[in-house]
Amino acid sequence: MALEITGKIIQILPQQTGVGKNGAWSKREFILETFEQFPRKICISVWGDKSDNLEQLHPVGSTVRVSITIESREYNEKWYTDIRAWKIEMSQDVQENYTIPEPPIFIADDINNSFVDSEAYEALPF
Secondary structure (H helix, E strand, O other), X not given: OXXXXXXXXXXXXXXXXXXXXXXXXXXXXXXXXXXXOOOOXXXXXXXXXXXXXXXXXXXXXXXXXXXXXXXXXXXXXXXXXXXXXXXXXEOHHHHHHOOOOOOOOEEEEOOXXXXXXXXXXXXXXX
């Protein structure tokens, strides 16, 4: 499964390194905040060479488009989900062109004790 997420990098966590059965590895995680009506914070990991220069290429505050894969695995009867970035691109124009849609305004209808959409309320002939 491959997906794209656009947002602003709000935090870059310290690099983690280790040695496994396949040799040395390095990983770095960063927190991305989306541009939605209700912004979400997502922790995304970057592995290998991409983790070495993440902070120089995409500093905190950068607007980026991230191509990710999501994978879950089981360990001791518990499931763990990993979100991995395989491509990160700078994306200045996305934040500028993104507008949060305004929610509809509701007006209380005293007769029925219910709410009516304000645009529909103004269109009524009385």
